[in-house]
Amino acid sequence: MLCKDDGSYEFVNIRENWPTCLADIMCDHVPPVIPTSEEYVDKKDDGWAHIKYYEYPLPPDHKTINVTSEYNHTDIKMNFNAEITYGCGAARQFKGDSGSFHPIQKIQCLWNTSWTPRFDLPECDWVACLRPPIPPTGTNLVLTDWHGEVVPFGGSAKYVCKRGMFFQEDPALESVTYQCQDGAAKFTKRGFFNVPNDPSRWPRCLTAPLCPKPPVVPVDGKVTNDPISIDLEPVHACGVDGKDFTISCHSHLSIFIKSAYFGRIKKANKKLLCDGAEENDPKGGPDETCINDIEIVEDLRKECHEKYLCTANIPAFTYPLPASCERFKREINATVICVACNDWSKLVDSPTCLKDGLIINEWSTEEDLVNKTSEDLKTEMIYTLFDKIDYKVHNIMDLGVRTTVAETGGLCGIAAMYWALFDTGNKTTIKI
Structure with missing residues (x-):
């Protein structure tokens, strides 16, 4: 293409006069396999790759594709300028030679047919726990207060008995917890909880102590099974007007308001609020009970049912009360049971x-x-x-x-x- 004296090229700029590049520059090595783990039973947790590539001689705009480990790595584009960004998957990162961790690893195909900075991937290692383990069948344990997020090292998984059951070893126990391990301590596994390896070593929950197996039914005899009904122990929540009032159940259960009142109950200690759980009322208390126990129940049910955690703030004069109560602080007192609402x-x-x-x-x-x-x-x-x-x-x-x-x-x-x-x-x- 000759540059002429007048500053123009001796060239007619039409497509037919331009050469066409037919040979594509391909890198020597097939791109690495997309990382994965047998722990990734949910596709959203899986390792991934973001692939940016070009198709020559088409217009030079790049194309992109996002894939997981199910994608065959031999189908990943490996021509000149292709760029692949890898991720290990949930709760894992790439571990560098120095021991430092990196959330992503990028490689790019160069004109000399090599990948930069390297054609292989560093090892993936756990930087958190993916999920708490499922309790063994027969323990009657339920995982609670976990909402699908990864658990950092040192974080806890909390297990409680199913509704209406108690821990066999200690009925007064409310929950057991296990910690996410970083593998630093002896006999611990990085990225996993310190739960018992033997399923029989897990805590067990029962409705009541188990008796020995009953005698065999005599020939031509019959056995009658009359189960005993056991009432659930209600939860009591109490607060004072103008402050946040919180009702909570374990996250696998839902709030059900059995009863509630707003106002004051006549007590021997007139200053006492929420049985001492709140600061005493310096003005004392009423000489007679003055409460609203109808609208408050309806409103709390609308606000809190189908939730496991509910916070409300009820100002002092939300519900009308007799004049004898006007100058005193009001209690918000609710009796709650935690229920399992399933379809x-x-x-x-x-x-x-x-x-x-x-x-x-x-x-x-x-x-x-x-x-x-x-x-x-x-x-x-x-x-x-x-x-x-x-x-x-x-x-x-x-x-x-x-x-x-x-x-x-x-x-x-x-x-x-x-x-x-x-x-x-x-x-x-x-x-x-």
Whole structure:
């Protein structure tokens, strides 16, 4: 292309006069495999790669694609100027040669067909715990106060007994915690919690102490099972007007307001507020009880039901009270039970309702039901229901003639009702 004396090129600038580059420059090594871990059962946690590449001789705008470890690394673009950004996945980072950690690693294909800064990836290592472990079957433990985030080293996972149950070793115990380990201490594993390796070493929760196995039923005899209903212990929450008033349950449960009042109860110690939990009222207290226990209940239910944590601030004159109470501080006092609100209706007519009902009610485990036919599952459901509900109403013959799914009285419907009553009622054992 000659530069002429007049400052122009001896060239007609049309596409046909330009050469076409046909050979693409490819890097020598296939890009590294996208990192992953067997702990990544949820796709959102998986290792990933952000790929930026060019397709020559098309216009020079780059293209991008985001992929996870399922993507075949041999299909990643490896031509000139391709840039790949890798991530290890949730709770892990790349560990450099000096021991420092890096959240991402970038490589780029150069004109000389090499990758820079390197064609392989540093090792991925844990920088936090991905998730708390699931308690073993039969412990009746529930993970609480965890919302899906990774847990930093030194952070805790808290487990409580299922509603209405108590720790076998110490019924007064409210919870057990396990810590996320950084691997510095002996016999600990980096990125995992210090839970017992042996499932039998986990704490266990019971409704009451277990008695020895009862005697064998005599020939032609029968056994009657009459479960005892155990009331749930309510939670009491109390605050004073104008201050934040908080009600809380474990995160796997929901608040249910049984009763509440706003005002003051006549007490021997007139200055006492919330049984001493709040600072005394310097003005004393009323000579008679003056409370609002209707609107306050309705308002708290609207505000707090279906939540596990609820904070309200109720000014002094929100609810009218007798004149005798006007100059004193008011209490907000609520009696609460923590309930498990689940979509029990999904068991009524689901195609897998027999299996689901046995597992959700914890009458069987997934392992117990492997290779069971639909008839096997129906038989197991019949005998389990006979054992769990009132045999005087539903005997084997009655249950045996019922269909799996029906508008009323289906086996799956009864199992769903049992779950609903057991899980969301005020009793830990329900007779149907």
